[in-house]
Amino acid sequence: MENNLGANIRLFRKNKGFTQEELAGMLGVTPQAVSRWESEAGLPDVSMIVPIAQTLGITTDALLGYRLQSGDEHFAEKVFAKVREYDLDVADPAQSALRTCEYLADEVGKNPMNYTIVLKYVQRVAGLSYYIDMQGLLADDPKRAESILDDGIRKGLNIIRYCNDVKKVNKAHYALAWIYIHRKDFDNAREHVNVLPALEGHTIREEINQSLVFFEKGFETVKDSVAQFNCRLFDVLAQQIQTITTYYCYNGTLDEAIELCDWCEAVLVAYTSKPEFTDNEVFPWLLKKFNFNKMSAYQRFGRTEKAKEVCENFLAEARTKSLYSEEEYKSVEKEFREQIYIL
Numbered sequence: 001m002e003n004n005l006g007a008n009i010r011l012f013r014k015n016k017g018f019t020q021e022e023l024a025g026m027l028g029v030t031p032q033a034v035s036r037w038e039s040e041a042g043l044p045d046v047s048m049i050v051p052i053a054q055t056l057g058i059t060t061d062a063l064l065g066y067r068l069q070s071g072d073e074h075f076a077e078k079v080f081a082k083v084r085e086y087d088l089d090v091a092d093p094a095q096s097a098l099r100t101c102e103y104l105a106d107e108v109g110k111n112p113m114n115y116t117i118v119l120k121y122v123q124r125v126a127g128l129s130y131y132i133d134m135q136g137l138l139a140d141d142p143k144r145a146e147s148i149l150d151d152g153i154r155k156g157l158n159i160i161r162y163c164n165d166v167k168k169v170n171k172a173h174y175a176l177a178w179i180y181i182h183r184k185d186f187d188n189a190r191e192h193v194n195v196l197p198a199l200e201g202h203t204i205r206e207e208i209n210q211s212l213v214f215f216e217k218g219f220e221t222v223k224d225s226v227a228q229f230n231c232r233l234f235d236v237l238a239q240q241i242q243t244i245t246t247y248y249c250y251n252g253t254l255d256e257a258i259e260l261c262d263w264c265e266a267v268l269v270a271y272t273s274k275p276e277f278t279d280n281e282v283f284p285w286l287l288k289k290f291n292f293n294k295m296s297a298y299q300r301f302g303r304t305e306k307a308k309e310v311c312e313n314f315l316a317e318a319r320t321k322s323l324y325s326e327e328e329y330k331s332v333e334k335e336f337r338e339q340i341y342i343l
Contacts, residue, residue: 006040008063012056013038026055059162061113076116079107083120088331093342094131098138101128101148108155115163118155119171125152126175127343133182149179170196206232230277237271238279238286245290249297257297264290284323287314288332292341299339311336 013023013034020034027034027048036042044052053063086100104121111117129149131137138145152175159172173192180189197204206229213225241264249257268290272278291314298307315333318324324332335342 004040004065005043005063006038008065009034009044009052009056010038012058012063016056018056023055027051053162057161058164059113062162062164073116075111076114076120079104079117080120083124088327090331090335090338090340090342093340094135094137097124097128097131097343100124101152105148105151115159115165115168119159119168119175122152122156122159122172122175125149125155126178128152129179129182130343133184149183152176152179227276230274231279234271234277234279235282237267238282241268242286242289242293245293249293250300254297254301254303258294261290261294261297284318287318287323288335292336295336296339296341 013020018026020038021031024031024034029048033042033044037044049060049063053060056063082103083100086096086103089096101121101124104117104124108114108118108121125148128137129152132145132149138148156172156176156179160169160176163169163172173196177189177192177196180186180192210222210225210229214222245257245261245264248260252260268286272283291310295307295310295314298304298310315336318329318332323329334340
């Protein structure tokens with residue numbers, strides 16, 4: 001623990017861009033009081049700790065100097081290993097998603113300040129909201145469904161308010177947007193969508209960072225920056241391909257769906273021709289979702305043989321390229337052969 005409270009107040013105040021006078025005004029104290037805190041000539045009253053943390057947009061743990069220990073991250077990985085076990089159960093994806101949320105809710109209760117676990121819980125509640133909305137999960141117990149979604153929203157807002165990790169905050173906004181979408185609360189969904197980073201202005205941090213690296217350290221260093229940027233861009237591309245193929249394959253005409261799938265496949269082939277630009281964790285997931293959507297489009301229009309061809313070709317590719325572990329492959333194979341839709 002770093003117990004330098006005054007230095008922490010000064011650090012987080014400057015991170016927020018507040019002057020001592022501005023912080024004092026928001027807290028209802030004098031600028032001299034803030035100055036004394038930061039110089040450690042005096043410490044704030046214990047009743048001020050929570051208001052100070054809330055004003056600075058941090059947790060009280062962060063204000064007081066507590067940091068996650070390496071053991072916390074190790075514990076999070078143990079939790080995620082259990083989640084992956086649940087994910088391999090494709091017999092009933094909706095019930096598996098529910099069990100996962102219940103398990104994570106219990107772990108969050110034990111570790112409320114471990115935002116890595118809390119975020120995973122919020123993301124899985126977002127996934128569960130799909131099954132509640134689209135497949136009628138818990139239709140016989142709507143109060144339970146609402147309670148789970150409400151809890152996911154509360155936990156997501158806690159991340160947004162108190163977590164200092166920008167990536168986690170953005171992911172929490174994204175997950176909350178999906179929960180609200182599936183609740184048909186589109187105004188609240190839009191509020192979370194609108195604060196996410198956007199491509200619209202072409203002012204992307206990663207892109208200009210490459211120029212920063214070039215002018216600061218030279219061209220050779222840029223090469224690493226380019227690879228990192230393109231891996232992140234691939235993650236965005238993967239999500240877009242998954243989204244548009246899902247909507248077209250389940251709602252468009254067969255010609256529309258296949259034309260779009262062919263275009264997406266051409267993009268993927270071009271992109272993955274540079275392996276260093278491809279996220280090796282995201283790629284197997286993307287290939288699975290893309291082929292499942294294409295197979296489903298053929299199946300929806302009665303083209304059973306074509307659907308089977310897509311299925312067999314993908315499974316053969318997955319086996320040849322060793323995209324999955326043996327246990328994962330069996331789960332994926334079951335998913336395709338029995339056409340079980342999994343988020």
